[in-house]
């Protein structure tokens with residue numbers, strides 16, 4: 001296929017009132033602060049800011065002195081208008097149960113839960129951990145925290161008890177909100193049981209609120225600690241005033257994988273985050289009141305935080321939310337739902353698109369998808385073949401695709417087409433969002449020539465950028481601001497073509513992306529090393545047809561331990577317990593030695609490059625050729 005194939009915006013979109021003209025890019029870069037100030041005026045503030053940006057590299061404060069409440073912006077301002085009875089969420093549980101929640105429904109529940117949290121002595125700045133399935137109550141709990149100034153820390157429900165415990169230890173929440181069960185591919189996932197296990201040893205958690213997802217099984221409750229959501233809400237007061245919060249007060253912590261074994265608690269704040277997320281939600285997705293929007297992410301990841309919870313609700317959007325697996329009960333579940341709710345905007349991940357391709361186009365062909373007018377992609381580079389399939393089979397060649405590049409740390413989309421404005425090239429995330437200065441540079445921070453690989457950096461601050469790593473500001477400085485002089489280091493490799501379009505080349509560090517889930521190879525290594533049979537490990541990501549990347553583990557056993565297939569299976573089970581199913585390596589090799597440098601470092605980068613057929617000189621500094629040969633020989637021996 002020709003990569004150079006271009007897709008100009010459809011005419012109907014270009015006519016659209018709030019589609020931006022190309023001049024917006026120049027305008028926004030000329031006076032970035034005015035650009036963001038104008039965007040911030042779209043939100044409701046209790047007190048206006050006195051200064052748009054206070055930039056003290058690498059520390060930024062946005063909308064200084066402004067007072068705002070995120071839950072007010074997502075609810076109160078809508079229920080004061082006709083949107084009161086507008087549908088906020090069309091929800092479907094995996095087994096097929098359905099609920100419709102209006103803005104008023106959400107508003108009432110959020111007020112109640114906010115009051116319950118207050119009664120449990122949650123104060124502004126206190127942390128609340130949420131470990132929940134994809135049910136509307138997760139959104140309610142997040143907004144309830146935001147309403148009273150508590151900081152939520154959502155832990156993806158696919159994480160194990162141990163992973164949950166680690167995140168609880170770091171955030172030290174007073175309260176934990178969970179559900180008794182969740183559903184996945186017809187199976188019941190015992191979330192409350194994981195919570196009990198995570199809280200076994202001493203913990204900061206005083207109370208656990210349990211949402212009853214189903215009463216199909218008995219759920220043990222610890223008296224004095226555990227409370228049912230539905231019992232608490234019976235007599236909880238119906239009104240809770242939103243707390244006027246400082247723009248820079250933290251809104252949430254979200255743990256994300258980095259290059260060490262310990263996940264980072266990325267901190268986002270109220271004002272700038274909401275401005276960035278609401279603006280990109282509106283511009284990138286061209287969202288209007290009559291749209292039915294659907295983002296298939298899990299709220300446990302940043303995409304769900306920004307583009308299921310805060311972005312859509314800030315705009316008063318009607319959206320679809322689904323609890324379970326895309327192939328349950330059959331591979332057309334999502335297409336059936338698009339037809340049922342007449343979805344107009346659909347946002348998903350390349351790994352899902354590749355799975356749909358594998359399942360076959362007979363599944364989408366069974367359904368009427370003509371309501372769709374815009375498609376989005378996020379999470380990893382989308383290969384041109386998947387892009388074209390998505391465009392043809394799902395989008396009926398009518399719908400532009402917005403390939404949106406961003407990170408947990410960036411909070412908001414930073415590199416993306418604007419539908420109606422940008423000419424698309426399949427496989428390219430196209431251009432930085434107005435006001436965002438992205439560049440591809442070498443290790444000294446100098447821009448590299450067009451079509452050459454380098455490090456993707458962001459040169460100026462943006463409102464939704466992370467402010468710190470929770471309780472580790474030093475790590476914030478080191479990880480993001482010390483690698484490349486004067487710029488935010490993304491950890492991604494990229495190329496810019498002759499037209500200035502960005503082509504993402506994946507991570508250049510030890511962070512990998514398995515089926516759209518961000519993982520650190522070091523985390524998986526520490527999980528494996530914690531098994532008594534294991535001496536040393538190298539975990540490497542390599543390209544995978546459907547998952548994007550998969551994990552391969554090279555495990556050196558302790559002396560006296562005999563290699564066996566049973567042991568491999570046991571190691572997989574161990575990783576599942578330590579982190580969760582998403583971190584289990586596809587392949588485990590039991591080896592007698594690992595390739596190391598003279599100073600004793602495992603040569604992971606060379607291993608990865610060889611396994612991925614990467615060009616070694618491209619985004620990495622040139623490796624020692626003899627070391628490359630050594631690793632090549634070693635890999636051959638293993639096969």
Ligand code: 7RM
Pocket residue numbers: 256301302303377378379380381382403404405406407408409429490491492504506507513517518
């Ligand atoms: C939103 C999210 C971030 C990493 C990032 C990239 C990769 C995300 C794209 C992409 C190519 C894209 N946050 N990534 N979007 N790569 N094109 N459109 O995924 O923190 O979980 O992951 O994901 O490597 O650094 S994340």
